[in-house]
Amino acid sequence: MYEYDWSSIPGALPYLWEGMKVSLEITFVAIVAGIVWGTLLAMMRLSNLGPLSWFAAGYVNLFRSVPLVMVLLWFFLIVPQFLRAVLGLDPTTDTRLASAMVGFALFEAAYYSEIIRAGIQSVPKGQVAAAYALGMTYGQAMRLVILPQAFRNMVPLLLTQAIILFQDTSLVYVSALADFFGAAYKVGERDGRLVELLLFAGAVYFVICYSASYVVKRLHQGNGS
Amino acid sequence: MNYNWNWGIFLAQVPTGETTYLGWLLSGLQMTVMLSLSAWVLALALGSIVGVLRTVPVKWLAGFAAAYVELFRNIPLLVQLFIWYFVLPEILPGGTAFKQINPVAQQFLASMVCLAFFTSARVAEQVRAGINSLPRGQKNAGLALGFTLPQTYRHVMVPMAFRIIVPPLTSEFLNIFKNSAVCSTIGLLELAAQGRQLVDYTAQAYESFIAVTVLYLLINMVVMAVMRQVEKRTRVPGYIGAK
Amino acid sequence: MISIKNVSKWYGAFQVLKDCSTEIQKGEVVVVCGPSGSGKSTLIKCVNALEPFQQGDIVVNGISVADAKTNLPRLRARVGMVFQHFELFPHMTITENLTIAQTKVLGRSKEEATQKGLKLLDRVGLKAHADKYPGQLSGGQQQRVAIARALSMDPICMLFDEPTSALDPEMINEVLDVMVELAHEGMTMMVVTHEMGFARKVAHRVIFMDQGRIVEDAKKEEFFGTPRSERAQLFLSKILHH
Amino acid sequence: MISIKNVSKWYGAFQVLKDCSTEIQKGEVVVVCGPSGSGKSTLIKCVNALEPFQQGDIVVNGISVADAKTNLPRLRARVGMVFQHFELFPHMTITENLTIAQTKVLGRSKEEATQKGLKLLDRVGLKAHADKYPGQLSGGQQQRVAIARALSMDPICMLFDEPTSALDPEMINEVLDVMVELAHEGMTMMVVTHEMGFARKVAHRVIFMDQGRIVEDAKKEEFFGTPRSERAQLFLSKILHH
């Protein structure tokens, strides 16, 4: 029988909290940027202009084909150089967090755009017709009538995706950026207590994600009635 | 950037001499495909059962199914894999015997079971959504014809629900290939791990990343093509969309 | 044939059915009408136990629906039901829709079931569509198939829940015609509908419901002559005048 | 007021409208009827350019709908439209539904718009529901709000696409009553409907469509007296007889 030794955890809590902050930061930025860019992609995808719609379709398919780990690796290796070249950054600026955020945001946008596209399509076609019939322009119809309803329908799916994203931040280990999982793993490895630290991490993830999905469910029920 | 490109590296012999580096990548590809397909079959079976149970009017069954889904989708895959491989054999009665079998078989089994359970929770949610999206009258129509509840599920609701959820299932199917990359962390030599090994042995990082990315894209294209056929085959004439 | 005895039903705290009682004889055609939300659908679904109820009892052909020992699938197999939205199985051809319950529930052979199904399909005038899928038929045609499907089980009585209200106006009659014919053949029928023309033509009795209660239960002639409740008068004036 | 000139429209290879022409004078009420899929909705949507068409032209109040230079939103703002499924905006209160287009499209002040909206709401008998959401009203009430919403833009004419066919039978009349009143006040109206009682009461002309073509276009008295086409006779017999 395995002898558990949890003594590493208390001392590591500040470090783990730093990791949790990185996880939350990345999640937050990727959600906000992902939804904005995803909305634009979804509108391009639904537009009548061939090239725009093809571009959006190609983008979404490309990002959905490659494992997130590979995307992050690419971003970690290429984006810093690119940023440096474009912005003339100091070569030693730590771009790991920025490149992870960019990578996640671009990747998640592909998923969000599919959710948002479905959300827009879930609004009855008659609503667009009604908005137009009242003399609204395309922009007004989208902003005042379609998107508010679409987002309302999508809230549960958007949040579910956010929970997945939060779990996936553990993949930033490829850039040695210590998110919550990475921090737990590193402490575990350093102290030879991997099993304990990962069980602890798993429990924390479960509590956070379960609470979040409970809230999502509540919201959904509130919506449905 | 001072990087030495060397695409010929794929045809070079590996240090132990039994194959080329390309051979490594291909064996990784094979492992990824085998692992993902077997896990998918299991996930589909488990997910269908759990998804159906979530909709049945028996409280404790539906509750069990809900707990199952919450458990497997709220813990990161990486952590689950670690638990299946390192923690459970220490706790479960058959664990010692399991640890004595061939190491590759151990890694494969743990990975497969882990991916299958993780994915099954997601499949179950899709199945549930599919069943719930059917008009309520369908269940009543089945019952009114004298079908028992299981017969109604078997002949009326499940076949139609599955047709409706082919597109989201396609996403999950693609995800299982991508998620299998995580299994390299317990030493299973699948595609991503072989790619990494290639970097370790040759230091030709970019060639390796590009090759691995291309192979994943290839898998993706094949899966999409297959699922498009499935969608075509199962399409119901005259039936427009799920709504 | 069908006797409904003091049935009450609640959804949570909300009472949908309030002490409903009535009796339907063999060969009788009873039309149920009333405002939206008055509990018509709920009542008719209670008859073949698609909805459970908390008080009272319903006895169909001598078998109690509320009795826990009753084999409900077997009972339901003998009671035909037609829904507002047809509820054909979209992934099966018309023939499969007509035969699946015959083979899986009654245990008939495939040939026997197909033969029976096609005969009924012919009867509702749709023989040519045997190999199509429901989605390829118009609403009126789908509803006629749904009636044929119910008949394929050799039901002892038929329940209809607003069978024409989801149809385009010009298709209503093709469905009503089939139902009129059925009534003339002596089928026991309980029909929720607002088609008062149909009621006038074939009903023996009309039941009027309001807020979960059976407010009127009268011979057709009496009902259309002098409905006793004010609510029923108002309702009739509303749906007949336009 | 509205003149439709040789309009043809295709969905891909399928021709929905075939060389349709008609003229609606100021103050005239025209009812459009015909079998399902005959192109009635498509035609009426072409009038305010909700559907584009490939041939012909429609001129509303002197402005060509087909002209690329026409400011379509401005044109549509002057043409009221009422839909089969109401299409109120579910995320806004009734008052917001009534004011949003007035403020955002016509640029009226919030107070002015609210005052106007509430006056119209009163007119359709729903003043008490100003702060509810559409989902909290019955179908008939929602449709009356939809009519008020269209009127709030001070339209020069009104288009109705089967305004009562999604309603429960008892609610049809409350909507028709509002429409009859509008007609009596001299509003120019183009109404797709199967309510022949309404047509009889207020229509000046009846247009009958079949397979994308305007088959009959006659004074009301002529139409109900002796419809010339066989198809129209058949159709009338089908929808009137039950």
Next chain:
Amino acid sequence: AVVAAPAYAQELTGTLKKIKDTNTISLGHRESSIPFSYYDDKQQVVGYSHEIMLKVVDAIKQELKLPNLQIKLIPVTSQNRIPLVQNGTVDIECGSTTNNTERQKQVAFSNTIFIIGTRLLTRKDSGIKDFPDLAGKTVVTTAGTTSERLIRKMNEEKQMKMNIISAKDHGESFLTLETGRAVAFMMDDALLYGEIAKARKPGDWQVVGTPQSREAYGCMMRKDDPQFKKIVDATIAKLQTSGEINALYNKWFMSPVPPKGLNLNFPMSDDMKALHNNPNDKAYE
């Protein structure tokens, strides 16, 4: 008149120029390579290699006359360390990176800072004394290391019918050994002593077997930058020939180290003593 330090009279180029221009040097370090380069419990980078790297920084400060040189610490992994050196994110990495000929095609290595031998970690009661005892047994090693190559080759050449598990990192390798999946863990001896120190019961474990290879750890730098390499090599050579290195060695390998006060008890090998007498940047193999 020009006042010039004789060794660096020529114009600055490459990394040194970049350091001078930006007044910053980026150091690549590891996060859990005990005791070479890792985080202590205050999240400070510490370790034997790290201290050597800091000595190099001191030398650069002096040579370039940059008393306020900014130090940027960048954690690297075994996977990304080479690309990071190449693309300029990291100027120099001192951790536990083996100097070998393949890597020399991508990066340059400094004078050797440590020499390890690849040996076996096993339970004291396992009966494993040396490599031949492994025949037919399961052995674990860490993916991507020289040990992995060696053990695979040995298996192939001597037909030993071993099962070889390649774990992702040393932590998992040791876990594999600890949970009884493998009878031995083949790895660099220094790291094996580190794993013993971390173990729940250090007394259960021992390092055995004839060293299968020797490996030289060096610091990584960008290729073709002789000016920079010269100053790094000179610093390391001076450390070793002056004997200053002995104190450093004792601090990290013969005394308790953070975070838990573990003592590796890993005496200096003859190879290391030889190296200190004769500093060089040669790769073994």
